[in-house]
Amino acid sequence: MEALKQKIREEGIVLSDQVLKVDAFLNHQIDPRLMQQIGHEFARRFAGQGISKIVTIEASGIAPAVMAGLELGVPVIFARKYQSLTLKDDLLTSKVFSFTKQTESTIAISAKHLGAADHVLLIDDFLANGHAARALIDLIGQAGASIAGVGVVIEKSFQSGRVDLDARGYRVESLARIGSLAGGTVSFLE
């Protein structure tokens, strides 16, 4: 998606060979017009798949997921970090290991909002080592729902998440695929 790649080139900051900072437009400050374009692109790629619900994770997945939900005409559920929940009953939970923080946390979805009749598009801002995606897939599976695919805004293709999801047979659509951050430069795949 060219508009996204251009934004990454212009406003992304390479902090290391592993870390790209995009807090100017995606995960702290948000560019709503770009999010609308991203939602439109996800909707285009997953059109006609019978998607009934989008699942994402707080907080940075929410903006692209809601824009995709608007285009596809389906509700969005964001998995919550367990400690932010006031009501603990009827919850499906899964563990997420954060590579950045080297800690494990629990995320949760209310079983009330997701069931066996649902066909889910999973959306997240980043795909790196795939820990968050695997936890969301686990939650969706616990609910008995099926998965149409995984929509990712920015994929760090040099980390293991993409290969892992491909190997498990999931359809992954990443709007920007980064092959390398070496030398402080963003190199896209394709």
Next chain:
Amino acid sequence: MEALKQKIREEGIVLSDQVLKVDAFLNHQIDPRLMQQIGHEFARRFAGQGISKIVTIEASGIAPAVMAGLELGVPVIFARKYQSLTLKDDLLTSKVFSFTKQTESTIAISAKHLGAADHVLLIDDFLANGHAARALIDLIGQAGASIAGVGVVIEKSFQSGRVDLDARGYRVESLARIGSLAGGTVSFLE
């Protein structure tokens, strides 16, 4: 805003005289079409005010704020819970007391994205005792920015937040004002 009130009547769950659960469409599952209508209504109410930026707080403020930002054509910043931040430099921070959880937490905004030239619309999903709004106002003030007003999706008018913001001279626009949750029933003001 009638569509919102109707949604609250149909899908809101009164948990106690103080607590209204709206996780079916606002703060766990999100109705993107309703969020678009909410964004449209905030934009209508604050049109022509010279707003340059919207500030909200993760996670439930993001969807309505991004839709309002799309309509007004301005970026959205969401204040982050401090522990979720990987980069700690250049941050403005403030403390928020959570009445529900009876704990104090720290929220933060990068000083890079907000400055003295900004005229800010603050948006949040709920206004109850006003703790989150006061912390966001504090952050915006630290950045040297001015405040155009406060947009609230659901105001619990029987708690102290609205009165407090009125007394401080802020313009508050709440799309649904709840006068009482007594007897398990949602009673709207006006």
